[in-house]
């Protein structure tokens with residue numbers, strides 16, 4: 304598996320993964336009418352996007368950039384998606400590790416995830432094992448497709464910088 308920068312020609316494959324994850328209704332705060340143009344602007348706008356490519360084609364992706372502009376721009380944020388058929392094979396871990404290295408190289412001081420659904424065990428477990436802490440919990444912030452209202456976590460990890 305290779306992780307490389309996303310190209311515009313990857314858009315269709317990335318969109319299919321996004322649609323599958325949205326349809327599950329258990330991880331992302333987007334409704335079923337989330338459209339391709341909004342997806343394009345999120346993934347090919349100001350954020351850097353990367354894809355995981357295996358023999359089968361594109362199996363995962365992430366985007367990352369500053370969590371906030373200006374005086375918040377030293378903290379990065381990222382979103383990861385792995386194709387449902389390819390989950391549980393280490394691709395997610397590889398994407399998070401890749402993004403942490405990119406964030407570190409770019410001089411960010413921390414990485415923050417603003418909205419991790421508390422019942423999303425693969426995501427919460429993976430982030431914890433890679434050094435993220437739950438620094439806050441938003442009560443019943445997510446309307447889960449099967450479980451109804453569930454909590455969402457804010458997760459945070461410091462990154463070492465040259466000035467540390």
Ligand SMILES: CC(C)(COP(=O)(O)OP(=O)(O)OC[C@H]1O[C@@H](n2cnc3c(N)ncnc32)[C@H](O)[C@@H]1OP(=O)(O)O)[C@@H](O)C(=O)NCCC(=O)NCCS
Pocket residue numbers: 324330331382383384385386389390391392393394395396397416418419420423424425426428429432
């Ligand atoms: C979260 C996600 C990115 C993880 O990617 P993945 O390729 O499935 O994850 P990996 O195979 O790398 O597994 C990551 C870890 O989670 C663990 N894991 C996998 N499935 C699990 C489950 N159902 N429950 C608990 N832990 C699980 C693995 O054992 C692994 O642990 P390790 O790295 O310590 O060995 C992926 O499941 C996904 O795209 N989910 C839908 C979108 C999403 O939730 N994005 C994140 C939004 S915050």
